[in-house]
Amino acid sequence: MRIAIASDHAAVDLKAELREYLIGLGHEVADLGPETADRVDYPDYGYKLASVVADGTAQYGVALCGSGIGISIAVNRHPRLRCALVSEPLSAALAREHNDANAIAMGARLTGVDMARACLDAFLGTEFGGGRHGPRVDKLSNPPA
Numbered sequence: 001m002r003i004a005i006a007s008d009h010a011a012v013d014l015k016a017e018l019r020e021y022l023i024g025l026g027h028e029v030a031d032l033g034p035e036t037a038d039r040v041d042y043p044d045y046g047y048k049l050a051s052v053v054a055d056g057t058a059q060y061g062v063a064l065c066g067s068g069i070g071i072s073i074a075v076n077r078h079p080r081l082r083c084a085l086v087s088e089p090l091s092a093a094l095a096r097e098h099n100d101a102n103a104i105a106m107g108a109r110l111t112g113v114d115m116a117r118a119c120l121d122a123f124l125g126t127e128f129g130g131g132r133h134g135p136r137v138d139k140l141s142n143p144p145a
Helices: 009-024 042-054 069-075 089-099 113-124 133-141
Strands: 002-007 028-031 060-065 083-085 103-107
Touching (some): 002 009, 009 028, 009 060, 009 113, 042 060, 042 103, 060 069, 060 113, 089 133, 103 113
Parallel strands (some): 002 028, 002 060, 060 103, 083 103
């Protein structure tokens, strides 16, 4: 799979760990930055991640910041993105199965490396269930006026 990963300064270390983990699993990973722990603004990286997932450059996105909240909000500003903030594997799997999430967000200050890996495994290993969830997911990209 082609996976894009981005963070803010608070999550640079977790991003590096997860990037190497994903590469080790055989995925193609685009690291969208930042490269250092110098202060940056999470919306800039959330928007960049959303763009490459929306245009098909990456199949899925991994968004990281201190809490995961801010960057998930930024990613979800794009109408074609469904980014789920998760902290354990069940939510990660359900985000794919029920919501066809195409991005996952986690907080580096709240989620350890092993749990983050488990969340990624659950997210990437779960298919969208379709069925009754399909029309609901369609509404997420097409809200009423």
